[in-house]
Amino acid sequence: MRGTLARWGRAEWGPLYTAVRGRLRERGPLALPMTLSAVALTAFLQYAQNQPWGYRCVQDLGAVRAEDPLWAALLRTPLSLFVPAPDLPVWGALAQILLVFGIAELCLGWWRTLAVAYVATLAGTLYARFGITLGAHAPFGLPWTDAQVVDTGPSAAVVGLAVFAGWRYGAYVTTGAVTLAMVVEVLVKENLAGKEHLAALMAVxxxxxxxxxxxxxxxxxxxxxxxxxxxxxxxxxxxxxxxx
Structure with missing residues (x-):
């Protein structure tokens, strides 16, 4: 049984592990400039938005809501990747970014990582507007109250990158598990964040x-x-x- 699991693990994660280990051996932490910058930026934005002097600035620059004008939402979307929910512990978001962004940057390169992350986040942002237009009673619709809810922050980008990197390196079971987890999330707790995650998965x-x-x-x-x-x-x- 243990040998079977080991063989499955090598088949599932072997190429991904080899790529990550090779890049880290070659350059060490210098192979992760974008990921380390993203972690530092997310930590700073979390600190700033919980201060009286920084909350409004972070909201104006990086908080995206469906009720905002489309041009403003598009301008804020790049920074919104790194604005975590102010009422949740930031350590989970930082760990996700360090792990998933880091693996993606080592395997895909920094600009592909940012491109996939942006596409995933933008898909969730645009879906929120589409869902509110449909209304709460439509199959893919959303209640009008979700127009005032801030978008998912880095979570949609993390989900999209996990699926893309897993697919690219043949970790198909992991990719399917992440997708299934997002579907279960929507079925158990039907909220804006869960549906935006599904939109991100479809875009990726x-x-x-x-x-x-x-x-x-x-x-x-x-x-x-x-x-x-x-x-x-x-x-x-x-x-x-x-x-x-």
């Missing part, structure tokens, strides 16, 4: 599909060049190349 799922299509096209063998009227033999015709 689309990114995975696009990446898979791109990779499949890039892996197709190219036709061999043959001299025949100065062209590629067989190109576009579906026929094998003419042998010289």
């Amino acid at each position: 799922g689309l990114l995975c599909l696009l990446a898979a299509v791109r990779d499949r096209r890039g892996s197709r063998p190219r036709p061999r060049p043959h001299r025949w009227s100065g062209r590629w033999a067989g190109r576009g015709s579906g026929l094998p190349p003419i042998q010289s």
Whole structure:
């Protein structure tokens, strides 16, 4: 039993572990500049928004609500990735960012990590507006009171990155488990945050599909060049190349 679990663990997390270990051995903490900056920024914003002098500033720059004008929400969305809920312990958010952002940065690179995180957060932000427009009685709708609720902060980005990195490195069971957990969250506690997480998962799922299509096209063998009227033999015709 123990051997079976070990083999499964190597098959599930082996490629991801190898990539993370290789990058850390190569550069150490210097391989995580974006993640460490994100942790520091999240900690500072949590401290600032719990101070009389900083609450309004953080809200104006990084708090996104569906009742806000769309242009203001789009401007605030990048910073909203790092604004945790002011009434919840910040240590959980910091640990999630350090772990999930860190693994993603080591495996995907910092700019891909930020891109996936932004897409996931933006999907949740736009879904909230769409759901409130539908109304509470529609299948994917939201009550109008959710228009005043602040968006999820870093959690949607964390969920999206966990799924994308897991899929990219073949940890399909882990990816499915994260997805299932988000579905159960909505079924058990139907709130704005849970539904925004599902919207983030759908957006990241689309990114995975696009990446898979791109990779499949890039892996197709190219036709061999043959001299025949100065062209590629067989190109576009579906026929094998003419042998010289």
